Amino acid sequence: MADLIHPDLLDISVDQELALRTAAVRLAGEFTGIYGPETIERFLHTSYDQFATTHTIPNYLPLLAERFARQRLQALARVEGHHVDGKPVVLFLCTHNAGRSQMALGFFTALAGDRAIAWSGGSEPGVAINPSAITAMAERGINIRGEYPKPWTDEVVRAADVVITMGCGDACPVFPGTRYENWDVDDPADLTPEQVRPIRDDLERRVHQLLDQLTITN
Template sequence: MSEPTTPSVLFVCVHNAGRSQMAAAWLTHLADGRVEVRSAGSAPADAVNPAAVAAMTEVGIDMSTERPKILTVAAVRASDVVITMGCGDTCPVFPGRRYLDWKLDDPAGQGVEAVRPIRDEIERRVRALLAELGIEAA
């Protein structure tokens, strides 16, 4: 009998500074090591959005050491599920990958008050994704 494989998920948005970082942080937190998590952007920003960091800190998740990363073909190829964040990003398509597009407001330039509802919607979607993957949220 073969060992079960760990599913891998890649979150993509243009700057990899807000939505995709929050989604990766939620999935990392809720999957508790049972999912390989990546995030990237086609034109990464210099730093993660401070309002997104603050909003995640409010729920006990520290994103302060995260940095935006460039989207690579290797990251897409290594992922079972690729989730774009409603930002019209172009992403390489490979057979056998599942592609989803989560249309979410962009937290860029917003204060923490505006980011909270985005954070909460991302949590809801990440919990639903875990359920689809057959993984109980931690």
């Protein structure tokens, strides 16, 4: 592949560059026949840029960039008609993508299984998942520890059939033809696990209702 050093990645280390090269090869293999190296590298670079200014563990950045680039490329493939499987796509959006949207995503993924696709994002992404949200979800047998706050992008929103918003207000993106639903759910930021439980249970109820509306049995 071509040189992966991006003009904006001024402080990238040799190890990070190698990790990005490896990620580009993996993504190229996954999207063979759909997207070429230039598109994959562009998505990988812009995904890296999203996290480079907020995350303090440099060696983790290429992995985050790869995961986010993969999701964005999957979304773009749906938008452009390269991937049609009939599964509904739900996008959960909140402010920091560290609490409400991640808990909703956890419930939806656990209950829907492989019958639907779910993503999440934030208008002002935080750095890490709310530890109280992680604890509260673990009490339901759902592990969201491996998730990470991320922004939304146009292709991710455009690929969604349903966009659930929670507290992002006017910052939430709006595209014609997409179903939008706002959930009035308290923000679990700075709350204890005990205080998060009612929020968790409210989200669980709402996700069950959404699954019923989408005729996804659980």
